[in-house]
Amino acid sequence: MQGLNFNVVTDTGPLVILNSAAHNFKIEEVLAVLFGVTSTDFEKLISVQEDHLLTRELDIEKLNRELEAMKSPEIVAWALKEFSPKITMTSSFGPESGVLLHMVSRVDPATPILFLETGYHFPETIEYKKQLTAFLGLTNIVDLRADEADRQQLIEKTGGTPYEVDPDRCCQLNKVEPLDAALGDYEAWMSGIRRHQTDFRKSVRILELYEGGRYKISPLANFTSRDAWWYLKEHKIPQHPLFEKGYLSIGCWPCTRPIQAGDDERSGRWAGKSKKECGIHTFKEIKSKDKEPEDKTGLDDLSANI
Ligand code: SF4
Numbered sequence: 001m002q003g004l005n006f007n008v009v010t011d012t013g014p015l016v017i018l019n020s021a022a023h024n025f026k027i028e029e030v031l032a033v034l035f036g037v038t039s040t041d042f043e044k045l046i047s048v049q050e051d052h053l054l055t056r057e058l059d060i061e062k063l064n065r066e067l068e069a070m071k072s073p074e075i076v077a078w079a080l081k082e083f084s085p086k087i088t089m090t091s092s093f094g095p096e097s098g099v100l101l102h103m104v105s106r107v108d109p110a111t112p113i114l115f116l117e118t119g120y121h122f123p124e125t126i127e128y129k130k131q132l133t134a135f136l137g138l139t140n141i142v143d144l145r146a147d148e149a150d151r152q153q154l155i156e157k158t159g160g161t162p163y164e165v166d167p168d169r170c171c172q173l174n175k176v177e178p179l180d181a182a183l184g185d186y187e188a189w190m191s192g193i194r195r196h197q198t199d200f201r202k203s204v205r206i207l208e209l210y211e212g213g214r215y216k217i218s219p220l221a222n223f224t225s226r227d228a229w230w231y232l233k234e235h236k237i238p239q240h241p242l243f244e245k246g247y248l249s250i251g252c253w254p255c256t257r258p259i260q261a262g263d264d265e266r267s268g269r270w271a272g273k274s275k276k277e278c279g280i281h282t283f284k285e286i287k288s289k290d291k292e293p294e295d296k297t298g299l300d301d302l303s304a305n306i
Contacts, residue, residue: 058215060207060288067206068222075206075219076103079190080111083215086187088112088142090179090280093129094250096228098136098237100192100220105136114182114189116280117143118174119151120163120252124241131238144178163254167270171278179280188215191281194223197249197265198276209288225265251278 067075080087089104091097091113104111115129133141145151154173158165162173183189195202208216220228225248232239242250246258248265257268270276 058207058209060205060209063207064205072099072219072223073103073106075217076100076190077107079188079217079219080104080107083186083188084108084111086185087189088114088183088186089190089192090114090116091192092116092251093125093132093240095240095243095248096225096232097192098132098235098239099223099228099231100190101132101136101138102231102235102237103219104190105138109137110139112140112142112186113138114179115141115143116175116179117145118252119145120174120254122242122250122253122256125250128238128240135238142182144182146174146178161254163252167255167273167275168279176279176283180283183214186214188217190217190219192220193218193281194220194225194228196224200277201281205288207288208286210284211287212284214284 067078070078089100089111091101093115101113104113129141132138150173154162154166154169158170162170193201193204195204204218204221206218206221208218210216223231231237240247240250242258246260247256247268248259249269250256251269255270257271259265259268
């Protein structure tokens with residue numbers, strides 16, 4: 001399959017996304033055919049951005065069968081070989097982040113690592129990010145930020161507390177939009193989400209194709225938190241300083257609380273609210289729909305996924 005996607009922002013309308021299998025065309029011609037946009041209208045366009053050119057179609061179902069049989073470091077190595085240099089990964093530099101970062105660093109420490117700098121991180125997270133980056137020899141950390149004017153506008157509109165008044169918009173502005181823009185440079189991205197973390201995440205496939213033609217790889221899909229702690233210990237990877245204070249999953253300080261023994265590991269995120277996801281794993285539709293994954297996260301077999 002070949003596809004060419006454009007993000008089009010007009011001065012009067014919202015983002016328009018075109019996905020066409022055609023090529024050898026001018027964007028003006030496609031807009032005219034699909035939306036009746038005239039050349040005068042076209043001049044009003046503020047920006048036209050070529051998003052991504054997908055040049056390959058992968059047999060996702062077959063690959064997922066093979067990837068499910070692999071250990072996580074092998075999945076990382078496969079992904080980096082398959083997609084480099086058009087592959088990135090996201091990291092929150094939280095308590096479990098050292099696992100995937102370590103696996104990536106062992107194959108290619110220059111892999112671009114995207115960090116969503118919301119401006120609301122704990123100082124301990126920023127310090128840990130520096131420490132872990134140096135420990136693993138990572139050389140390409142990219143901080144992503146929201147547009148500062150938009151950020152200030154939301155802060156003013158919400159009386160200084162966007163995370164309280166409108167957390168969905170706060171996440172959209174500070175996380176989803178900067179990530180969406182940055183992913184335009186890549187054919188694939190890796191994330192450390194695990195099936196054991198939440199109900200929503202339990203159906204994640206190791207390889208998924210998202211709208212817009214981008215692949216997402218979740219090498220730790222079969223990891224339990226016990227696997228993760230074992231991996232960090234085994235490789236002597238430094239731990240986030242807040243972990244010992246009861247923070248098992250760490251995001252922005254206004255939306256993160258320590259938890260008690262026996263609590264769900266992500267229950268400290270947006271505690272007391274119905275919100276469970278910031279949106280970066282849900283803002284695009286999954287185009288590949290293959291079979292539900294088997295639950296391979298049995299606690300008794302620590303080495304199965306490592
Ligand atoms: S996690 Fe909280 S502070 Fe961070 S971007 Fe989302 S709502 Fe805002």
